[in-house]
Amino acid sequence: MSKIKFTALLLMAATISLPITVHSQEHPNLIMTKAGIEKVRKNLGTVPLFDASVASVQKEVDAEIALGIDTPIPKDFSGGYTHQRHKLNFIIAQKAGALYQILEDEKYAKYIKDMLFQYEAMYKTLPVHPQERSYARGKLFWQCLNDSNWLVYMSQAYDAIYDTLTKQERDTLENNLFRPFADFISIGNPQFYNRVHNHSTWGNAAVGMIALVMNDEELLQRALYGIEDDGLEIGGRDNDGGFIKVEGQKAGFLANLEDPFSPDGYYTEGPYYQRYAMYPFLIFGLAMHNVKPEMQVFEHKDNVLLKGVDALLNLSDADGEFFPLNDGQKGMSYYTASLVTAVDIAYQYGKQDPALLSIAEKQNNVLLNEAGLLVAMGIRDGKTQPFAKSSINLSDGPDGQQGGVAVLRYGNEDLTAVFKYAAQGLSHGHYDKLSYSLYEKGDEVLQDYGLARFVNIGQKGGGNYLKENKTWAKTTIAHNTLSQNEQMHFAGKYEIGSQHHSELYLYDDANENVQVVSATEANAYPGTHMHRTLAVIKSAGFEKPFLLDILKVNSDNKNQYDLPFYYMGQVLSNNFSYDSPAILKPLGKKNGYQHLYLEGKGQPATTSTQFSWLGNGKYYTLTSATDVSDELLLTRLGADDPDFNLRRDAAFMIRRKDSDNTVFASVIEPHGSYSPVSELSVNSDSHITELKVELDNNDYTAVSINDVQGNSKLFILSNNNAAPSKQHKLKVGSKTYSWRGTFHYTEM
Structure with missing residues (x-):
């Protein structure tokens, strides 16, 4: 959009000093109402948690009032003084408004009024923020997102003291501060405001909240439905890597309420x-x-x-x-x-x-x-x-048809598997189709790295996203999922990834002892089809539940496959030998591999490879069905990281070369415990003696688990028919199995 058009829009908005439709209304009317406040006042002193919350807020606000009001000229990123001061101002102002309504103490209303008029005096001549990193710079803050935070909270403070101000005072604040503020974050920054994203939600809510206080219908319509003629180019990009605008996409609060949420609330x-x-x-x-x-x-x-x-x-x-x-x-x-x-x-x-x-x-x-x-x-x-x-399967996408996230829980969160087969996730999405993480109670067993950012810590990139978020955290190899030929899913391109999602094949939590989720991915790598199945199983022969992981890969070409497991803890033992290099070197040159040091490299000694570790006083063993030609890699994060922005996390990785169709089968088995107080080690060895892919073809995959007591378990998956009513009959080894449904689990 041209500067001339922007200026015209701003001038037009600036001339609107009266709401389009005027209705008499009382205040407060946003998160507090007169009737609600009367009820609160009536019950003061009789509701312990509420009284304690009031006392805690009063102590915090009174301390700030005693310090005086500071509205410094903005200059810092998040984490810096001016950023933190303006942030604290809007939080304290909102709380002071609630205290004024509840306690009817005029000092809180005066504090808010004085603060608002300091901002009114500042804002009239305030330029955009001097830090230039954001795609939408704010005025009080380095990005419009934080300016929107300010207006959401300050709207509540203004609403709380609205009736204490004269009409002239309200007109001054509304014409010199609130309307210009709302115009700036909306029509002044449509690339921020007129999209579907959490940023825009804050912007829409900010404009809508102040519109409701001021009874401004024009602003309210803008909040609910966005800007009709925003001048944005279809397919424009923001600095997060996400599209600003998509053909036919609506904007405004209602669009943000509609599109990002699935019918399940994900x-x-x-x-x-x-x-x-x-x-x-x-x-x-x-x-x-x-x-x-x-x-x-x-x-x-x-x-x-x-x-x-x-x-x-x-x-x-x-x-x-x-x-x-x-x-x-x-x-x-x-x-x-x-x-x-x-x-x-x-x-x-x-x-x-x-x-x-x-x-x-x-x-x-x-x-x-x-x-x-x-x-x-x-x-x-x-x-x-x-x-x-309990276990839950949450769909993704506005219609619930764009994959999802499944959480399999056994018992009182004794073992929890989090399986992601979702859509891209807008600009905050990662390239990690069919990845999962694993928890025992609140402890991570196999981790998802999360983001590469030190939020509000100024010494680390101004508290903003670090470049390593793209070079590491978003990459495929950073997750517990399959990487092919050292490439990222969808080539690491948002415009490709946002067009695709994984497909749910099966979700079944009816039997707590055998809970299964299964999904497929056909677009992450052209010509390659991935089908991953997770089963949380509690067997009578095992102390704790375990996770069975079956990843079936079919490809039109021969590839190198890497499957990492980002374990949390100290290595204990393994049943294979490996060499450790005298000088650590990165595992690769790009797509996240440049951040991984290769600390060890070996090959399987048997067809069942085992790797054990101790984490948070609990033992874990990963048992994988391996080929003699596989490479077993021990890696650690930290290469190509001169600023030490990344954690030094470790992984065990299976590398399978020159393969087209193959199956990765593994069991992650929690067992035993160790107490540093009693120094007692209990059940530190795995129960599993062998894990074997007994059969794999287009129609079925069967995996057996043999334990130290001589017992055997067999899990069979129908690969092409997930109908629960389908009758199956299959010979595995010397035995024939019959069952109804997508999978069959038996213990022998």
Whole structure:
């Protein structure tokens, strides 16, 4: 779009000083209402968790008030002082607004008013941020995303003190600060605002929230439906590698509510960014519910926002930490403030599910509004029930037809396998079709690396994404999945990957002792078809459940296949010999291989290769069916990393050369424990003596597991017919097996 057109749009927007439609309305009306606040005030002193939350916020806000207000001229990336100061300002202002409404203490209203007028005086002449890295630079912050954060929170603060201001004061703030701010992040930056992405969700919510406070219909329409004539080029790119605009794609809050969510509530960017986006989704959704209930935002797409909260909670491990699918920082959990918001709102506006109270109880904090009060009252009144996470299969894509993510759980998260067969995941997606990670309770057994970023740590790239996110974290070899010829899935190109998704073949969790998920991928490498099946199995002869992993590959050409397992712990033993180089060298030159040191190289000594390690006081053994021609590689992350931006994680890798059609079969077996206090080692050896691919053809694959007690287990998969009613009959060795359904498991 030309500068002339941008200027014309901005001038046109600047002349709109009155809302298109004017209705009388009362304040507050966003996340707090007059009726809700009356209920809160009436119950003060009688609801322990709510009272404690008020006291905690009051202590925090009072300390900031005592320090005085600082609105410095912006200059820093995230992590720097000016960034952190402006961020803290909007957080404290929002909290001060809630305190003013609840406690009716004028000092909180005065604090917000003074802060807003400092911003009003600054914003009139404020240029764009001096840091130039972002595709959409903000003014207060280095990117429009953070400016949108500011407006979402400041809208709530303004709403809380709206009635304390004179009309002249409101006009000054709205004409000199809020409307110019909303115009800048929207029509001034359509490449940020007019797309489907978590960034745009924040922008849409920001414009919509201030529109509701100011009763500005023009801004509200822009928030809900985007900018009709944005001047953006179809197929334009952003600096994250994602498309800005797609032919026929809608924009605005409702489009962001529609497209990224599947009918199951899974958000295509992954749980880390779902957590981040749920705040603007739910806060603006609540505001719309209070001001424009006829829009039925909470009911949109069959209550997908409320389903999203449930999906997100189910995408966490036993400690409440979200699985780091796609770009995701490890350690982010449902203890974050955005999930306090999500749980409280979902409780009030869902079915008041008592299981949500158990999460809120762990969070030990609630919103300072009616939703938070209801949660705290439910806990006080003994309504809490456990939030029991079980196995779940979540579809991806707006219609649920673009793959998905399956989580197989045994028992009380004694073993959890997270299998990703999803769509690309927008610009935050990784090139890791049919990858998985494995957990025992809250401990990682086989890990997903997550993202390469030190969020808000200024010393590391200004707290922003590091180049290693593209050169390592997004690459295929960085995940527990198949790499072919040292290339990335879809050649590492977003425009290719975004056109394809894996296909679910089978999901069956009916029998807790044998839970199976299976999916196929036919586009990651042209001419190659991958079919991966995971089974969480609890056998009577094994102390703990184990994971059976079968990866069947069919290709039109001979290839080199690499299958890594990123284990977490200290190597204990293996049944093969290997050579360790005197000088460490990278495993390859690009596509992530340049970051892997080759620490050891050997070959299988038997057809069942075993590799054991100790992690978090627990023993694990990987047993794989191997060919004598396979190479066994021990790798460690850290090559080509002069700034030490990457963790020094290790992997065991099976390399199979000159192969077209083949099967990788493995078992990951948790067993035993070690206590550093008693120094007692229990059950440190594997139960498995042999793992063998008994049969493999186009129709069936059969894998046997033999244990130290002389028992045998057999798993058979029908490769081409997943119909549950299909009757099968197959001879494996000297025995014939008959069964109905896609797979058959037997113990002998």
